[in-house]
Amino acid sequence: MKLLYFAWVRERVGHGEEDVSVPADVDTVGALMRWLSERGDGYAAAFAEAGKVRAAVDQAHVGPDADIRDAREVAFFPPVTGG
Amino acid sequence: MKLLYFAWVRERVGHGEEDVSVPADVDTVGALMRWLSERGDGYAAAFAEAGKVRAAVDQAHVGPDADIRDAREVAFFPPVTGG
């Protein structure tokens, strides 16, 4: 599964993109955030305030309950601030 | 007193501008419209539907009760349609 990070989530994680093999029981966006948090201090800092991190699965905005079992690409980022 | 006519009021009256001496008892916009209506068929046609004619005294929109005794310029026209 391809993971993407943007803005301060990217800065805290330390890189913008990676490919990971996710355990079968990590099957939602929320579960993925918790699983990633345990991969190191940068990840922990990025996901410490879970309410401030948004997600997209295959380039569509989703909530924490979204299923990721068929996802090709999951992205994490702060609330958007364009315009 | 200078009188001005615009759009179809001008076309019915037959000219766009004239100087008139108005009797002292013709002291409001409404009274002036009634007085003008008696000056000929064109005027009568212009003011036949008094509710469709608007007025300005010295270049400010006014209602039929507006005082014209100190007016230098009174204009009559249909509701505006700019923009």
Next chain:
Amino acid sequence: MADRPHAGYSSSVQEADFDLAREVDAMRDGRTDIGAVVTFTGTVRDMHGDTQIADLTLEHYPGMTEKALDALARDAAARFPLLGCRIVHRVGTMRPGDNIVLVVTCSAHRQAAFDAAMFMMDDLKMRAPFWKKETRAVDGAWQGAWVDARESDAQAAAKWADASPRPIAADADG
């Protein structure tokens, strides 16, 4: 505007066409305090309802028109937190596709710029002394006809009578 020294406003009545880019550039003028620029351009349509239109002639009340447009721009600058506003209205004969009227508003914030532009157009349609005469296709011949005022315009203008400008958060941008 003693309390808003930068809220420049201006208006113009002219036969000549206007240039959108030039008007916007003149208002922005290298300023860095502007966050939002809204423009409205009104143009001549080739149809009025189901009737084909050959051209449109704008008559106006010289002297009063300039005062009315200037008052309109000044009112918008007083009513909304603008950094500039301008209205340009053409007179004379225009053809379908031609420009009729331009409103430009600049503000730190987008809502004020949008609201002011809408207010100016709504108010213009009720107060500015312009009259439109169309050349219409009627039974195969061209016929001049004065455009009737519309109730929907009176309603649009009336909604501003009691409306106060919306409060703008101090840190809002764009």
Next chain:
Amino acid sequence: MADRPHAGYSSSVQEADFDLAREVDAMRDGRTDIGAVVTFTGTVRDMHGDTQIADLTLEHYPGMTEKALDALARDAAARFPLLGCRIVHRVGTMRPGDNIVLVVTCSAHRQAAFDAAMFMMDDLKMRAPFWKKETRAVDGAWQGAWVDARESDAQAAAKWADASPRPIAADADG
């Protein structure tokens, strides 16, 4: 849009600046059925609240951004009686006074053009995957800081959730 064959919509994400006049001319393209053209230009301000800003960098999510902007323009064309709409958003680093975003809407009627432009900006600020990082003056030094999302933008976007386009009178123009 089978029911509105002329409601062309498009979007662009680009580093290069855009040209307001060229974008508007391309949409109008000599058409004579348009009565109203609204543009919104969002620009970089030199202040954020009381803090001075040196520059602004727009990060985005390549791939998703293009889809999001295209969906935004398509939604506007479906929701309002438009004759065309377009959104252009820049990415990369910009300085105060520079352009960030452009929305252009064309309609027969002014209310639809205004409403669609406001809808597109409100929706953009909630959905399009862009993030702003400012270089701010803090205690005499320049410091990079990500811009926080604002509750007022969420409220602005929420008001469209239940709103239907306003009915437009068949003979309304401008």
